[in-house]
Structure formats: structure tokens, C-alpha cells
Amino acid sequence: MTAMQHDPAYNFAYLDEQTKRMIRRALLKALAIPGYQVPFASREMPMPYGWGTGGVQVTAACLTPEDRLKVIDQGADDTTNAVSIRKFFERTAGVETTEHTVQASVIQTRHRIPEAPLTEGQILVYQVPIPEPLRFLEPRETETRKMHALEEYGLIYVKLYEDIAHNGAISTAYAYPVKVEGRYVMDPSPIPKFDNPKLESAAIQLFGAGREQRIYAIPPYTQVVSLDFEDHPFEPSKADHDCDLCGCGTSYLDEVITDDAGGRMFVCSDTDFCAARQAEGHRGRLSGEDAA
């Protein structure tokens, strides 16, 4: 794909330069204090709150005309909201876009971390609905900020303990809380806990919550520990199957209902990863001979 000219009716990447500067300041602060939620003056974007306005603003502040952008939602490049956000930046920034993880310099994501390991120089931008990991234990911002400041995280451990006492297991399957660099408890956005180990990465990871007006970050090679107990260690989990299209046994899978008689199949949620494996000749249970 070749870079297009951006829509001259708007500034490069939609936001004006002052706004981008304000966001970059927040990003630098966030990188300097890993896991800390930096308040920022989130703008109203032309897509609804809750649909990635935080991620879009962070991406807009990071993009340069030379960047190559990938946008995924649920791991896929072709889900409707990913398509919509990619189109937005094609129009307002005119940057090149790609579906290949390895070729992208900036990746905006909702709910997944790509399967292919990210490398130095790449930026992964997360869309975050509720940035506060303590929110559902304490609804008040005035209280949760105090709890973070005092490193008062007992409540969240009590919650995990109660899960185990009631259900025999920690009943958080996504947005599983982590501790960053031994200091701040952080919400990794609603990624499945399967993805949590990938939060320790060579790439820069930026988190944008537009409606809640917060930005936070994990710099490259930062320690990220999923909260757990010695006798109930953290367990990343996935469907106990192989991908029916590429045969991969280690990727995160989506379950697809194929008929009304209980038939189902499992496919990689990361569409780029799956397609690349199929191109290399890997086959799954339901691959036709002509599948490519």
C-alpha cells in the first residue's frame, strides 16, 4: 500500500498540534512512571466514547507521516471498529497501513496483544474502557487515587482471595490486574489473561482511556507481574484446542458456532498470525486442500 495524501480539511492526524503536544507530555510522564495513570485533557473525537477515543488520541499523538499503522480489534484487522479507525487515520493522516504485525511501526489494539513477539521500535497502543483496576472495588476516583498513592492494594488481594474461597479459582478471565515494576497495580485493558505474559515486551506499550481522561504506559523491558498467590499461581488460559485453520496449538482462539446442532470450530483470534501460518503451509482440522 502506498501512503495517501491526508485530508487537507484537517490537521495531520486530526488533532491540532497543541493538543498533540499536551498528549505527548502525558505520554512522557506515563513512561517515566510505569503503570501510573496520568490525567489528560481528553478531546471529543469524531467516534463515540468507549469506541477507542483514548487509543485514537494516543495514536494521533504518536504518528509521523513515515509510520505504518495496523489496527486490530479482538485480534482481527477486519472487525468493523478496526476498519473504521484505520480508515480514519488513512483519511486524516494519510499514513501507510498494514495488516502485518511485523511491518507495523504503530499498532492500535482493542482487547488483544498480537501473537508475534513485538520488537524494539514498535509502539502498541491499547484502547482502555476503565483504566482504574480498583474501580469495581471502590467506585470513587478520590479514593482510588489515594489507594494508589499509598500503595494500598490489600482490597484487590482480598477480592482475589474471595474468588478462590467461593469458586476455587480466581474468576477474572480478562482485564486481569498486574503490578508494574513492583509499584503500581494496573489494568492491562480487557485483554484475555492469556495475553498477560506478553505485557513484558521489547515494544513501547501505551494505554489511552478517552472518556476517563487517563493515559498510562509500560516502557520496553519493564517487569509486569500478574497478581496471584504462591499456592494459587497465575495461569494464562485458552481454549483447549488447536486452531482449525492453521493447526496452531499455542495461539489464542475464538470459538465459532458453525451450525445449530452444537457444531463449533476454533480459529486464531489473531487473523494476521493465522493467515501467515497458513501461507507457510500449516493446516488445521478443517482446512480445505485449497485453503491458503
Add this chain to the structure above:
Amino acid sequence: MYVAVKGGERAIDAAHEWLAEERRGDPKVPELSLAQIREQMSLAVNRVMAEGSLYDPDLAALAIKQARGDLIEAIFLIRAYRTTLPRIGHSRPVETSDMRCDRRISATFKDAPGGQVLGPTFDYTHRLLDFELAAEGAAPVAQTGEPQQASTPRITDFLNRDGLIQDEAHGDATPPDMTRQPMEYPADRPLRLQALTRGDEGFVLGMAYSTQRGYGRNHPFVGELRIGAVEVEMEIPELGFDICIGEVTLTECETVNQFMGSKTEPAQFTRGYGLVFGQTERKAISMALVDRALRWQELGEENVGAPAQDEEFVLAHSDNIQATGFLEHIKLPHYVDFQSELELVRKMRRGAQGSMKEAAE
């Protein structure tokens, strides 16, 4: 045979085409002009300007047309457009004492200098459908009188003269701008008022109503409600003085609320304040009631745990653009999260069924 779902982009384009067609409706019916919306749907235009935080009747009319009359969608369009506008500067505070009032009423005094001016109100109409309107008759013409030349004094100033109403603190500090700074709690009063004036009319109305029904009751009277045009002045640095750059229509409401006094204060009336773009009196009165409820701490009142007294609750949920976006985002795909929950529930059921089986044996 399953093929990974492709074609999201084509589906989106097709959906947008269909939307455009639906928006227009039956092409045999003449298209609405922006001027028609601006002139004949003026209260809708006012709401869009107020909650969109942008005073521009033509743009608001365009937004209403584009949004097919969905006012929250129209407000959203205006807000997103507002993001792209450069901030040139800020005006002087508008002087509502000099308002050219189309309407000015007080519920606390039978008459007062400046008089009771009803203006164009629905208040005493009988809500009977007027079938003659369906026939599109000639434009109605109202009788006119001599406009008042003098500025209209404030009702609360009469009370203030006797020290019967609490005085508002004067300050020259530049108020914070919630569209340029992240919201911080506790918020000060200027910030609260900003949030309320652009807050959802229905939400603010509901909060205000709850105080009237006893959840944080604050005994309000409409001391004064005035609607009219005020001049907007701005200091132009190159000139070194203020010039008028235009005028806006505002609705201002000051409530007079009972206050029994506290250990340190004698009994005195207190105020709630509402100020909203356009003719929007339901919103302005609601705003004044909620403002007053949120002042419990400053006035040394008891927090009875009413929702309208809870600043963080009220301010964090009053914005309909935030609310509708987050609410509707649950339409977006969530199958990755749902899959992880599915696995967890299946695993926990296996565990539970296993131990039930063991117990049975």
C-alpha cells in the same frame, strides 16, 4: 466450510449509504432546509448548542438534520467539530444584568422593578394538539409593545440589600476549563457549573427532581428566571480595550433556597445558579437545583447521602456523549473477552460437577 469473516469495510460502506437514504426519507417530500430547522425547531437547536458547548444556530441545525433529529447524536457531531476549532482567546464574563430580556419572571415577588415579563412560553398553554398547525396556515403575528430601555435589576439583589441572602464570593481568578483540563475531584463550583450547563438535560432534570422529592431536599423557589440576549465582549490585545464581538441568547435562573442557619451562620436564604445557552429554561432551573444540592459542604449542611449531593456521582455521569458512547460500545465485538469467560465458566463447572460426583460416590 467456515471462512474468516471478511468484508467489514464493504458492509460499513453499504450501511452508511443506507443511512444516508433513510435520513432523507421519502424523496417526494421536500427536503428540510437548515433555515427551517433553525427557525422552527429552535428549542432543539438551543439544546444542541447548550449541550454541544458551541453557540452556532446554523451548525446546530445542520447537526440536527444530519442526525435525523436524534439530539444526542447532533450534540455529539457538534462536540467532535468543536475539537477541531482553535482556541483564539476568551471573552469577558457576560453581564446578565444587562440582558435584553424576552422573558423575566420571579416566583418570590408578586411584582418587582422590571416587572413580570412572560415572553414566549408554553407555561399557560393547554396542551391540546392544534390540528390547524397541520394545515400550515399563515404565519401568526403577535402584538408588540414598547421595549424596556433600562436594564432589569436582579431579584436577589433586593434580598441581598437586607442581608437576607447569602452573598457570593467575588473573585478574579480565571475559572478552569473542563474542555481543556482533565476533570478533577473534588471539583470547585465553577467546574461544577460548567459540567452541569453542558450536562444531559434529562439527567440534570432527574437529579433536580430527586431533590424535590426528598433526596437532599433544599426548598427552592425560582427567585428569578430571565431569558434574553447578552453582548459578548472580548479584549483585543492590539487595541487594548474591549469590543463587542456578538451576542448570545442565554437562560439564567437563580433560585432562592431556605437555609436554617448553622452553628456559625444565622438563618439566611441561599442560592442555586443555572446559566445555559439559548432558551432552555427547564435545564436552567434543573441546573440551579442541582448546583444548590452540591453546595451542602460549603454551606455547612448535612450530607444525607442523596445522589444529587454526590459531586463525583453527578458530574461523572451527567455527560450524555460520554454516557451514550460507553453504553453503546457494548455493541462492539467482545468475543475475545467472552471466550475467556466461557473457558473459565466451563472449567469451574467441570470442577463443581467433579466434586458433586465425588460427594455422591
